[in-house]
Amino acid sequence: MRGVIARRTWAGRLRARRAGGWLKKSMLVSMAVVLPLGASVAGGGATASAAFNPEGFDFWVDSSMGPIKSRIFRAADGNTNRVVYALDGMRARGDLSGWEIDTEVARELSKWNINVVMPVGGPSSFYADWNAPSTFLGIPTGSGPSGSSSGSSMTGSSGWNETVGKVSTYKWETFLTENLRWALRDRLGFSPNRNGVFGLSMGGSAALTLSAYHPDQFSFAGSYSGYLNISAPGMREALRVAMVSAGGYNIDAMAPPWGPQWLRMDPFVFAPQLKANNTRLWIAAGSALPAAGDVHSPMDVIQGVPLEALALVNTRAFQVRMMTLGAGNVTYSFPPVGIHNWRNWESEVYRMIPDLSANIG
Secondary structure, three states, X not given: OHHHHHHHHHHHHHHXXXXXXXXXXXXXXXXXXXXXXXXXXXXXXXXXOOOOOOOOEEXXXXXXXXXXXXXXXXXOOOOOOOEEEEEOOOXXXXXXXXXXXXXXXXXXXXXXXXXXXXEOOOOOOOOOEXXXXXEEOOEEOOOOOOOOOOOOOEEOOOOOEEOOOOOOOOEHHHHHHHHHHHXXXXXXXXXXXXXXEEEEOHHHXXXXXXXXXOOOOEEEEEEEOOOOOOOOOOHHHHHHHHHHHOOOOOHHHOOOOOOHHHHHOOHHHHHHHHHHHOOEEEEEOOOOOOOOOOOOOHHHHHHHHHHHXXXXXXXXXXXXXXXXXXXXXXXXXXXXXOOOOHHHHHHHHHHHHHHXXXXXX
């Protein structure tokens, strides 16, 4: 009897240890995203002198969300056939894309005779079509009209008082694949087919989603530090808190938990579609080890390291998924250093450009 009790006690402790370990892992995953996500994708470790690039111009397009601004940078040779969309991160601003503020990628892409389209705004949107405006207990957190002349319906000098997605409903996928796509064709002569799309963090996940469901528009997609396994344990709740931090958005307005709409957004789930489309992919994540010059304050480590570690785990999971499918249309880039910051993402664009150039237009 003592032996039976001992075995039962040991088994109970083992189950508790396993449950505790799973809970601890989930909490660590959640904390990794919750603490630094919004701040780290807003900037840091980037080309501080970049900011506004006078070579670009504002391109306004009407949508169900109101008028949305994009920044356009023309190819050096003047062609209209080679086009790439650059998607921002969780704290996308209302005045300029982070790619313009913190990097020089537009100038480099233009030298490669590629037209660059930088949509402005959409914090926490994942560039998706949401179910409803973001509210908490039925109370909207935005203010003002859904379409202002300031660009992406943002107000205030800091550009963080976002009303699109709160007063109105986010419809970013529709905007990028219909409103903006055809406006670029009709007004600038840009080709609407065989474009490229890339993004960081939230934008990396979205780039793969757009290419999976709109293969005629996007023949190339790049993800840097993307969250490519969002149905993994702990990810939804981690993203929930991160989206509250990055603009005050409610994830439940985007998609119900683990329903068809949520799974449609998960690259791990729709990976077979990417293989079937034969979309050329560039999938990257840093090691979460800071490179020389990455650390200017303790916050650079506190914010940038755990987020990149989480992105790396997500990206490696996606890599295994694609490998089990036998997908041969992917280039993986895992540099030995790099944290969740603009310096890492800018460097990745430079590595990717030759592959992008060969697979668009």
